[in-house]
Structure formats: C-alpha cells, structure tokens
Amino acid sequence: MIETWGLGKTFGPPPWPLGLVVPSARRPVRALHDVTLRLDQGEIVGLLGPNGAGKTTLLRILATLVLPSEGRVRVNEADIVRDSASVRRAVGLAAGQERGFYWRLTGMENLEFFAGLLGLSGAQARRRAAEALSAMDLEDHAHQTVERYSAGMRQRLGIARALLGKPRVLLLDEPTRSMDQNAAVRTHGIIRRLATESGVTVLLATHQPSEAAALCRRVAILVNGAVRDVIPTPAPEGGLTERYRSAVGA
Numbered sequence: 001m002i003e004t005w006g007l008g009k010t011f012g013p014p015p016w017p018l019g020l021v022v023p024s025a026r027r028p029v030r031a032l033h034d035v036t037l038r039l040d041q042g043e044i045v046g047l048l049g050p051n052g053a054g055k056t057t058l059l060r061i062l063a064t065l066v067l068p069s070e071g072r073v074r075v076n077e078a079d080i081v082r083d084s085a086s087v088r089r090a091v092g093l094a095a096g097q098e099r100g101f102y103w104r105l106t107g108m109e110n111l112e113f114f115a116g117l118l119g120l121s122g123a124q125a126r127r128r129a130a131e132a133l134s135a136m137d138l139e140d141h142a143h144q145t146v147e148r149y150s151a152g153m154r155q156r157l158g159i160a161r162a163l164l165g166k167p168r169v170l171l172l173d174e175p176t177r178s179m180d181q182n183a184a185v186r187t188h189g190i191i192r193r194l195a196t197e198s199g200v201t202v203l204l205a206t207h208q209p210s211e212a213a214a215l216c217r218r219v220a221i222l223v224n225g226a227v228r229d230v231i232p233t234p235a236p237e238g239g240l241t242e243r244y245r246s247a248v249g250a
Contacts, residue, residue, distance in 0.1 A: 007071035046212035049222035092162030
C-alpha cells in the first residue's frame with residue numbers, strides 16, 4: 001500500500017560551477033507539489049504524464065532514493081523518512097532504459113550478484129534469481145549474456161531485478177519502453193499476475209495513455225508536478241486519451 005499527503009519536492013540550485021555555466025539552473029526547481037494519492041494492496045495504478053511532469057521524481061521518493069521537501073509518505077505502513085529501511089525492504093524499483101547490468105555476464109549471473117547485495121547467501125541468491133527470471137518469462141535465456149538480450153528482454157530483466165527482494169510494492173518507470181507491441185502485451189500480462197496472484201501493489205509511470213488504460217485500475221494524471229486528475233478505467237466521459245489531453249492542454 002502507498003499513501004501520500006501533500007507531497008512536494010523542490011530541488012535547490014546546483015553547486016558551483018554549474019550555476020555559472022547554465023544561468024537558468026540557478027533557480028530552485030519545484031518538481032512535485034501537493035501530491036496526495038492512495039494505492040491499495042494488489043492494485044495497479046498508472047502515473048500518466050508528459051516528460052518532465054515529475055513521474056520519475058515521485059517514484060524515486062517512494063523508493064527512498066530522494067527525500068521529500070514537504071508532506072508525508074507511507075509505504076506498507078512505514079514512513080519513508082523515519083523508517084526508510086523498512087520501506088526499502090518492501091519496495092522494488094525498475095527504472096526505464098536499464099543500464100545497470102554487466103553485459104558480459106549472463107542474466108542469471110547478474111541477478112545472483114544483485115541478490116548478493118541484498119544480503120542473500122549463494123544458494124538463496126541462485127534460488128531467488130531463478131524465481132525472478134521465471135516470473136518474467138526469461139528462464140530460457142538465463143544463461144545467455146545480457147549483451148545478446150533484446151531491448152525488451154533487458155527491460156524485463158530490470159523488473160526481475162526489482163523482484164529479487166520479494167517486494168510488496170513495485171515501482172515501474174516506463175517498463176515497456178523500447179518494446180514492440182507483442183513484448184509489451186506479454187509484459188503487461190506478467191505485471192497483472194504479480195498483482196492478482198501475489199498481491200503486489202504496482203505504481204506504473206508512463207506517458208502512453210493506451211498503456212495506462214490497458215493495464216491500470218486507476219490513472220493519476222501528473223502535470224508540472226501536480227495531480228490534475230485521477231481517472232478510473234475504463235475511463236468514462238470520452239475516454240482516457242481525451243481526459244489526458246485536456247489535463248495537459250494538448
């Protein structure tokens with residue numbers, strides 16, 4: 001479960017000398033303001049917005065990688081500031097365009113390495129890596145080097161890495177970026193199974209209304225750091241695309 005109340009984030013001006021090189025960067029940037037949301041257990045909610053809307057910043061705050069400037073956030077009943085260790089144990093984050101893998105190692109070797117960083121023993125790491133690969137339909141490619149993976153396979157490997165800690169909350173940042181339609185549909189099915197069969201709460205950031213409509217129970221539209229609308233799916237009153245265009249002024 002995820003709950004936010006009046007969440008805001010302002011990034012201060014960059015340190016010297018970047019502010020001298022980029023004059024426009026001398027001013028603080030308000031990335032999020034007054035974001036209030038609730039996601040229940042096993043719910044898939046979309047975070048829909050254009051580039052720069054604040055989607056990634058929100059996911060990074062929920063993953064405890066960035067501290068909020070204002071407001072409160074709880075993930076699985078734990079406060080992200082006062083009990084950040086509990087939040088990190090409950091959360092898995094898969095970022096778009098995953099570049100953190102060792103391309104000359106196999107998918108299995110990569111996941112075993114990252115499982116070891118979570119404190120798992122060798123046997124536990126191998127078992128958890130195999131489970132994550134199976135969950136993402138990558139078991140047939142477990143012993144193939146990542147440099148031979150397609151872009152879509154690397155995206156799924158990124159989600160597999162996020163699953164290593166058996167998270168109760170999964171944060172996905174454009175998980176189907178670079179995938180063709182068939183691979184995206186396959187990934188959507190995997191995400192649905194995680195929610196319905198394992199009770200994982202999923203917050204999925206995307207800029208594609210069609211993806212949000214196909215996968216999510218509700219969609220929060222984020223524009224300039226603020227939630228402009230929260231729409232149930234299937235969306236009434238003209239559909240999600242029209243509501244989204246209205247919210248962003250397109």
